[in-house]
Amino acid sequence: MDVEMCRRCGRPVHWSGRGRRARWCSQAWRRAAYEERRAAASGAIAVRVVQRETAREPSPAECVARVLASPRACREVLNGLTTLAATGQLDTGAHTATLTALGRLVHTLTADDTW
Numbered sequence: 001m002d003v004e005m006c007r008r009c010g011r012p013v014h015w016s017g018r019g020r021r022a023r024w025c026s027q028a029w030r031r032a033a034y035e036e037r038r039a040a041a042s043g044a045i046a047v048r049v050v051q052r053e054t055a056r057e058p059s060p061a062e063c064v065a066r067v068l069a070s071p072r073a074c075r076e077v078l079n080g081l082t083t084l085a086a087t088g089q090l091d092t093g094a095h096t097a098t099l100t101a102l103g104r105l106v107h108t109l110t111a112d113d114t115w
């Protein structure tokens with residue numbers, strides 16, 4: 001009868017010399033090793049869940065709120081509108097409501113005596 005060490009805990013594993021040589025000192029270790037091999041084969045051990053932040057496109061309302069909170073962004077929007085007007089791009093039907101809103105802004109500014 002020869003003795004080898006358990007691959008799991010290092011305790012001696014006795015082998016009678018007949019049949020397959022035991023690698024573990026106990027049935028529990030043998031089962032644990034089997035479960036680990038099985039999990040590794042199915043990828044369960046290698047699987048790591050990584051939660052990623054998905055970048056969400058801000059809504060138009062959120063963009064407007066951010067622009068209104070920044071004098072510089074407001075100025076750049078007005079400059080952009082001026083460029084569109086200068087190049088005839090505000091004359092399209094798509095900008096009818098834009099021009100109406102622009103007229104309201106101009107009217108409000110000119111009607112206000114504090115300006």
Ligand SMILES: [Zn+2]
Nearest residue numbers: 006009011025
């Ligand atoms: Zn053992």
